Amino acid sequence: MGTVFKLVLIDHRTVMEKAAGWKRQWGLFVLLIVQLFFIVEASGATPVRGPGSINSRELKSSLPPLRLHRLGHDYVVMDNGIVMVTLSTPKGLVTRIQYQGIDNILEYNKETNRGYWDILWTTTRERVLDGFVMLRGSSGFYTYSIFERLEGFPAMTIDQGRVAFKLQHKLFNYMAISDTRQRVMPTPYDRSNGQPLDYHEAVVLTNPSNPQLKGEVFFSNHYAGRTMSLEFQDGEPWKKVFGPVFIYLNSDSANKDPSSLWEDAKKQSVRETESWPYDFPLSEDFPTAKQRGTVTGRLLVHDRYINRNLINANSAYGYQFWTRADAEGHFVIKGIRPGNYSLYAWAPGIIGDYRYDNFINIAPGGEIRVGNLVYYPPRVGPTLWEIGVPDRTAAEFFVPDPDSKRVNNLYTDHADRFRQYGLWDRYSDLYPNHDLIFNVGTSSYQKNWFFAHVTSPHSSHVAMMEGETQDVGGLESDFTDEDFAEINAIINLAVTSNFEEISEFYESSEGVNYANNARESGSVEEKMLNDAECASLLEEKFSTRDELLDRIRNMALKGGYVTTIKKSKLGCYVIIGCDRGGKYRGTSVPLSEGKRMSGSRLVNCPFQILGKKKVGKPWKVEIKDVSHNHEPSSDMSEHPICRRFSKEEVLSVKQMTMAGIPPRQILTSLRQSNSNCKAIARTVYNAKAAIKKKVLAGRTMIQALFDELGRGDFTFDVKRDGNGHLTHLFFAHPSSIALTKSYPYVFVMDCTYKTNKYKMPLLDIVGVSSFNGSFYSCFAFMQKEEEGDYVWALERFKTILGPDQQPSVILSDRELALMNAIEVVFPGTTNILCVWHIEKNVLSKSWQRLQVVYKEKEYVCNYIKNTWLPFKEKFVKAWTGNHLHFGNRVTSRAEGAHAMLKRYLTVSTGNFHEVREKICLAIENQHHEIKTKIASEKLRVIHKFQIPMFKELVTHVSIFALSELLKQYELAASSLLDPCRSQFSNTMGLPCAHFMQNMRGEPLLLSDIHPQWRIDIRSFNMDGGVNTNGSDIESLLKKFHDKYKCMPLGQREDSQKQIAQLINAEIPLTLEPTIQPHKGRPSGSKKRKGDSSTTRDPSAFEIVEKARKCSVCHHVGHNRSTCQRLKSLVDRGVLT
Structure with a gap:
């Protein structure tokens, strides 16, 4: 596909350089910041004020405007009065850069060889967008490129991507890469006339225009090598933004020393870096600073063989974004693009990498605090000896002097003197007859260990890597300490190499060592494949990696073996081994200190097959070793890989888990559908853990909770303490909101316990439906049960109802904090107390006392006066009979709602994310039942309601309401009707018997029925929205x-x-709640340590009833020892 380019001019810069005529010193700096393994786009929001610049305010009014215009049909020009850039159309090649009166700072090559984005690939089937940006008052311009592959594109390889500018050699003859890597450059003609060396980009300057350069070697790096290329499979999508890169020009006529230009460029580089990422690229593929996230934390290394305390790590990095930790291990990685990331880290002096267990999901503008990360390096014992320092450099090793005929003076006394051309070839001069021998204990790696592992004609000894054409030099280590011979030890090698060398080392050394170890140990040797089968396998070609894996896996299973992937690279290679291959490596905890009875099935089996694929060719097999050092298995369920679930079974596990089915029942169901299923209960638990990890997708539990509450249109709110821990969580399902708005009259409020691992009480607000059934209105987890906690929850509940809507009645227990909160938030609402709980409260706290002193009228009066009379209006029927409570005088429907909820929760140890999922299932099922029941009652006509007085109500009023009306209708027809006190109408919102008598047979109207009981006006709008202050x-x-x-x-x-x-406001970090001390139950209730059951503990009245209930006659008030019936049976000889 062709390349598209776009131009952007942005007029928001007010500073420019002072124009000063012809300049003798020129500089062009590509401010591209390269960090570790990836490119961090260079950024710039502040223009430069280079040598000779003047006050920006003085020039603000005189700055030239930005211009973008065509030059004929083939060119486009960008001009800000300082720099003028000409680009060809339609390819977007930079053909001319004009600056400070110079017609073109680029070399007068062909237009296609001056300035361009360059990409080398095996096919041109790729979309490329090149962008150029020029800012007002900026001494330079910006360019970036976006490479994109869409699904369906063919396989391809990208060897190189770069931006290149060919500069006039007469203007630019000095290079500066860093403070210590600067020098005069040869001209292109000097290089073309020099003596070529073996390395393609290296020449000896034989007759340079600058005599000081004569005899020097000049070379440059151009190619990274095939193994550093990007390889894509058929149909594999990919997209990458390269840049923006700032092309900065400066000049200085007053000073011939180029250092002034370099210092100015460094200052500009700092400005660019500090202002990164840019806010001006008009591309959705380049997030602005406000759309990026940040990760902070602290890395600590725990290596008990070096220091028993935690060591502050001083380096940490990520895959695409990295940073260096401070002296205490703290690090901050800023400007991270949104997406899922893995976090890696390494510390100088420690072999191996740290990897964070979870993926990190970066949201726009978010900040992730990972806290303290403790890295336990792979260790089996203290270090016996060490050659070099594992700091990812070779600077500490011996670097020889260069050949006198191949010297580059830049590196003669340079810290990076190993960069001298041809130093690797000095190995043959230093060791003409044999490879180097390093004596552990006496040799010094600074003097005796060559800095590079190079090609050599000498034979190898201990370890050898085989190249494609010749052997790579070996190494031999002599141990002078005789004690080492009696010690079991492990050698760790930190190798700097490309993939082919590492993989060949892996194949030759480990494969051979496996086989040798097996045979030396005297164990059995079983061949999985005979010679004919091996020959046939070598001839086979596989179109996909999975096809190759299935072929070898099935061959192994037939022989009683199991294969696994030991190492792989997508689309390149896969190393297949026996699942019993390798050795147990151990952990940082000694076996004697371990708490588990751990073991290992690994026996260092040597079996190994390599699958390889080259671009555009099928997969092929290379056999390394087909022998096993153990007998085949008679029962394949011994192998964990055979107990794995298929993708379909994993999906079934997920669905049944969501339905609340226990793991053992899940396993039973899977075995019924697949008789060959070899899974055990632990397999189900592992699958559930993997599903949970996948659902979190690298997010913390709280992040996932907030994300799903937001995406699910929940109404929710939270509170945090000073340390960021969540203390309160309120949420309402959109279905619950619809029901709450439809039935806003009567609610029951009560807290339930044992619902979550944080032991936080759950305030459950339950509403009443047309059928006199219950529905969940909303939930609130609270840190405590104090008045302030209830006020916070009820104010959120009020937002669901709306500012002008207050319930007519709220039922609750005698919970003074909740009663006070109801009065504060809903002053116009009647709070009725549960009479059932009052009765049980009397039973638990006062009944025994009353039995003893019931004749003491003063005690009885004081108890009633102090405990209950202050709240008489809230439970005595004479007062509650005047309020619309629809027959609800007890909170039993809340207790039923609690019980139903806990049947979904199944355990009391779930976090909020898991609890929310289970609550949603309960709500959704409940909402579906209510909708179905309404639809059913609109169609059904109950025969006993077919009377003239009800003809306007049938199919418009719920069956429950009609049943209550029928009772009143029958009472109106009797002669036992008491005088009307209006209690039925006041409490139920329905016509009473007296009203019906006065109707004299006329039909009741729908207007006579309270809206609570109507089923013909229910819409259940599922917008889930909550009006705040009357406006959405x-x-x-x-x-x-x-x-x-x-x-x-x-x-x-x-x-x-x-x-x-x-x-772009920063979202505060929210941490998981701390475990709360809960109210618990009174003394006498049984408590089991670590109990995960959701079953509530017995109440005080239940303990009292149990203590007073006789086990013989089952009467309340005495026990077995005082039972008169038992005494009578014994006296009559019936019992002994």
Whole structure:
């Protein structure tokens, strides 16, 4: 596909360099910041003030405008008055850069060989967008490129991607890469006339234009090598933004020393880096700073063989974004693009990498605090000896002097003197007859260990790597300490090499060692394949990697063996071994100190097959070793890999887990559908853990909870303490909100316990439906059960009802904190106390006392006066009979709702994310039942309701309400009707018997029925929205948009800034709650340590009843020892 390019001019810079005529010193700096294994796009928001610059305010009014214009049909020109860039169309090649009166700072080559984005690939089937940006007052321009592969594109390899500018050699003859790597450059003609060396990019300068360079070697790096290429399979999508790169030009006529230009460029580089990432690229593929995230934490190394305390690590990095930790191990990685990331780290002096267990999900503007990360390096014992320092460099080793005929003076006394050309070849001069021998204990790696592992004609000894054409030199280590011979030890090698060398080392050394170890140990040797089968396998070609893996896996299973992937690279190679291959490596904890009875099935089996694939060719097999050092298995369920679930079974496990089915029942169901299933209960637990990890997708539990509450249109709110720990969580399902708005009259509030691992009480607010059934309105987890906690929860509940809506009645226990909160938030609502709990409260706290002193009238009066009379209006029927409570005088429906909820939860040790999922299942099932029942009652006509008085109500009023009306109808027809006190109508919202008598046979009207009981007006709008202060977000935005049109420009800009601040406001970090001390149950209730059951502990009245209930006659008030019936049976000889 062709290359597309776009141009952007942005007029928001007010500083420019002072024009000063012809310049004798010129500089062009490509400010591209390269960090570790990836490219961090260079950034710039502040223009330079280079040598000779003047005050920006003085020049603000005189800055030339930005211009973009065509030059004929073939060119486009960008001009800001300082730099003018000409690009060809349609390819977007930079053909001319004009600066400080110079017609073109680029070399006068062909236009296709001056300035361009360069990409080397095996096919041109790729989309490329090249962008060029010029800012007002900036001494330079920006360029970036976006490479994209879409699904369906063919396989391809990208060997190189770069931006290149060919500069005039007459203007640019000095290079500066760093403070210590600077020098005069030869001209292109000097290089072309020099003596070529073996390395393609290296020449000896024989007759340079600058005599000081004569005899020097000049070379450059151009190619990274095939193994560093990007390889893509058929249909594999990929997209990458390279840049923006800032092309910065400066000049200085007053000073011939180029160091002034270099110092100016360094300052500009700092400005660019500090202002990264850019805010001006008009591409959705380049997130702005506000759209990126941050990761902070602290890396600590725990190596008990070096220091028993935690060691502060001083380096940490990520896959694409990296940083260096401070002296205490603290690190901050800023400017991270949104997405899922793995976090890696390494510390100088420690072999191996640290990897964070979870993926990290970066949201726009978010900040992830991973806390203290403790790295336990792979260790089996203290270090006996060490050659070099594992700091990912070879600077500490011996670097020889260069050949006198091949010297580059830049590196003569340089810290990076190993960069001298041809130093690797000095190995043959230093060791002409044999490879180097390093004597552990006496040799010094600074003097005796060659810095590079190079080709050599000498034979190898201990370890050898085989190249494609010749052997790589070996190494031999002599141990002078005789004690080493009696010690079991492990040697760790930190190798710097490309993939082929590492893989060949792996294949030759480990494979051979496996076989040798097996035979030396005297164990059995079993061949999985005979010679004919091996020959046949070598001839086979496989179109896909999975096809190859299945072929070898099935061959192994037939022989009683199991294969696994030991190492692989997508689309390149796969190393297949026996699942019993390798050795047990151990952990940082000694076996004697371990708490588990751990073991290992690994026996260092040597079996190994290599699958390889080259670009555009099928997969093929290379056999390394087909022997096993153990007998085949008679029962394949011995192998964990055979107990794995298929993708379909994993999906079934997920569905049944969501349905609340226990693991052992899940396993039973899977075995019924697949008789060959070899899984055990532990397999189900592992699958559930993997599913949970996948659902979290690298997010913390709290992050996942907030994300799913937001995406699910929940209404929710949280509170945090000073340390960021969550203390309160309120949420309402959109289905619950719809039901709450439809039935906003009567609610029951009560806390339940043993629902979550944090032991936080759960306030469950339950509503009443048309059928006199219950529904979940909302939930609130609270740190405590104090008045402030209840007020916070009820204020959120009030937002669901709306500012002008208050319930007529709220039922609760005699919980003073909750009663006070109801009075504060809903002053117009009647709070009725549960009479059942009052009775049980009397039973648990006062009944025994009353039995003893019931004749003491003063005690009885004081108890009633102090405990219950202050709340008489809240439970005595004479008062509650005047309030619309729909027959609800007890909180039993809340207790039933608790019980139903706990049947979904199954355990009391779940976190909030898991609890929310189970609650959602309960709510969704409940909402479906209510909708179905309404639809059913609209169709059904109950025969006993077919009476004239009810003809307007049938199929419009719920069956429960009709049943209550039928009772009143029958009572009206009797002669036992008492005088009307209006209690039935006041409490139920339905016509009473007296009202029906007065109707004299006329039919009841729908207007006589309270809306609570109507089923013909239920819509259950599922928008889930909550009106705040009478306005929703859409109406607010519309009002703002109308007002915005009438604003002057200055006010518009201020409004935009305020909106941007709201959008990009930093979301506070929320941590998991701390475990709370809960109320618990009274003394006498049984408590089991570590119990995960959701079953509530017995209440005080239940303990009292149990203690007073006789086990013989089952009567309350005495026990077995005082039972008169038992005494009578014994006296009559019936019992002994």
